[in-house]
Structures are given as C-alpha cells and as structure tokens.
Amino acid sequence: MAAEPHVPDLETHPRAAVAVDLAVLTVLPPDAAPHRIGRLAVLLLDRQSTPAGRVVPGRFLRERTTIAQTVTAILTTKMGLPALEVTPTLLRVFDDPDRDARTWALSLAHSIVLPWSTVSSGLARPVLVEDDGTVSSETSLPFDHAQIVRHAVRHLRDEYEVRPDPAHLLDDRFTLAELRTVHEAVLGAPLLKDTFTRRMSPALTPVTDDAGEPVRRRAGGRPAQLFTRTDDDASGAEARLRLPRG
Structure with missing residues (x-):
C-alpha cells in the first residue's frame, strides 16, 4: 500500500507579516502651496514609536481581511x-527581510490619488514632492517609504504624460487652462500650451448645452470652453512620448 503523501502543517510554517503601505498623493491648490503655484504632495503621518518620523500610512493585514478592507481601514482609522x-x-512588493527591524515583514505598496478637498481635513499632512520624485529634503522617511513614494510619483507622472487628468483631481467639467495647470503640478514642470492641447484633445469632449452650443466658464478673463474626459485612452506613438516642457 502506498504511503499517504506528507501534508505540511502550514500553521507552524515560518511566515512573514504582511503590511499594506499606502502612498496617498494629492495636488495642493495655489492658495495652499508655496509661491501660490499648485504642487504635487504626498500625505504623511507622524509616527511616535520607534523608528519615529514621518511615514506613509500603513497597516498590517489582519486575519482573513482583504487588501481593499485594509485600505479602507488605513483611510478611516489612520488618516481620519x-x-x-x-x-x-499596486506599485511593488518590498520584501527585503531586514526592511523592518521589528519583525520579518513584507510591504504590499499601493498608491491612490485624491483631490485636496477630500483629504485636507484628515490627520495626515502634505509634504511636497520634488522634481525627482523624492520628498522635501528636510523629511527623512523610515523603512523603505521613500522608495514607495518615488514609485507612486513615477507611476502617476507616467499616466499624466498620456491622458487628461486620469486621477480625476479636477471636477468632471474643466477648461483647457485648468487641465494644463493640474498636469503641470503633477509633472512638476511648465508645459507647452499648443503641444499639450494636441496631445489631450483626442480624449476630451466639448461640453454643449441642449441647443448644441458650447458651454463656457468665465474666470477673470474671456469665457473658456468647458470639456469632459472621454472614456478612450490616448493611443499612438505620440501619446507614449514625454510631453514637451515649456
């Protein structure tokens, strides 16, 4: 008679703790940013226990919980x-066995992007993102959170090179000037107006009224046409190129 196959006892098998670390990005409006220019920022919490410092919000996975449930818990209990x-x-799995001195822990690094109006009343505080994707030089992040922020910024900027406001930082209706302003904040550089408009136009739909007339918004100057995003992603070789800077 053949021997019964050995079934390992997984409950006693050494295993790593698993954390979800969440890089939450936003764009500070001009009245909340230095020099009154919209800027990309990451939301950080002040950690009091060792290692102390500013950190991206995170939480260890509880038994039988999902990533989505853990993200919700981070937003509500950690960020208020x-x-x-x-x-x-999902940005990356950080699996260096020595990344956390407290225990063997993996990090499932994720990112989300939220408007400033959504996060401004929470417990986390914005720290500006520099042109190279790092946080302000005065802010030192423990663990590998600086890498998490860089990955989040790189992913977001890649998206904003191609499509009009894919993270919906703007309302559903916006002018081309408002769209370019938020892209410049995310990308950290001024953009050439005409090239930007050509790149984004295939993925934009002009807003019209019931009579088919353009809907415009006046904001201190001449009334400007309003647009909405289409459901189509930008495509073609040009869309994969970096937007020319001003």
Whole structure:
C-alpha cells in the first residue's frame, strides 16, 4: 500500500507579516502651496514609536481581511477620512527581510490619488514632492517609504504624460487652462500650451448645452470652453512620448 503523501502543517510554517503601505498623493491648490503655484504632495503621518518620523500610512493585514478592507481601514482609522470608494494601484512588493527591524515583514505598496478637498481635513499632512520624485529634503522617511513614494510619483507622472487628468483631481467639467495647470503640478514642470492641447484633445469632449452650443466658464478673463474626459485612452506613438516642457 502506498504511503499517504506528507501534508505540511502550514500553521507552524515560518511566515512573514504582511503590511499594506499606502502612498496617498494629492495636488495642493495655489492658495495652499508655496509661491501660490499648485504642487504635487504626498500625505504623511507622524509616527511616535520607534523608528519615529514621518511615514506613509500603513497597516498590517489582519486575519482573513482583504487588501481593499485594509485600505479602507488605513483611510478611516489612520488618516481620519470617511470611507471612500477607491481603487488602489499596486506599485511593488518590498520584501527585503531586514526592511523592518521589528519583525520579518513584507510591504504590499499601493498608491491612490485624491483631490485636496477630500483629504485636507484628515490627520495626515502634505509634504511636497520634488522634481525627482523624492520628498522635501528636510523629511527623512523610515523603512523603505521613500522608495514607495518615488514609485507612486513615477507611476502617476507616467499616466499624466498620456491622458487628461486620469486621477480625476479636477471636477468632471474643466477648461483647457485648468487641465494644463493640474498636469503641470503633477509633472512638476511648465508645459507647452499648443503641444499639450494636441496631445489631450483626442480624449476630451466639448461640453454643449441642449441647443448644441458650447458651454463656457468665465474666470477673470474671456469665457473658456468647458470639456469632459472621454472614456478612450490616448493611443499612438505620440501619446507614449514625454510631453514637451515649456
């Protein structure tokens, strides 16, 4: 008679703790940013226990919980925000066995992007993102959180090179000037107006009224045409190129 196959006892098998670390990015409006220019920022919490410092919000996975449930818990219990319907982006798994001195822990690093109006009343505080994707030089992040922020910024900027405001930092209706302003804040550089408009126009739909006339918004100057995003992603070789800077 053949021997019964050995079934390992997985409950006694050494295993790593698993954390979800969440890089939450936003764009500070001109009245909340230095020099009154919109700037990309990451939301950080002040950690009091060792290692102390500013950190991206995170939480260890509890037994039988999902990533989505853990993200909701981070937003509500750690950041003091209401429960939001968000779809986090998985950036990378950080698995250096020595990344956390407290225990053997993996980090499932995710990112989300939220408007400043949504996060401004929460417990996390914004720290400006520099042109190279790092946080302000005065801010030192423990663990590998600086790498998490860099990955989140790189992913977001890649998206904003191609499509009009894919993270919906703007309302559903916006002018081309407002769109370019938020792209410049995310990308950290001024953009050439005409090239930007040509790149984004295929993915924009002009807003019209019931009579088919353009809907415009006046904001201190001449009334400007309003647009909405289409459902189509930008495509073609040009869309994969970096937007020319001003």
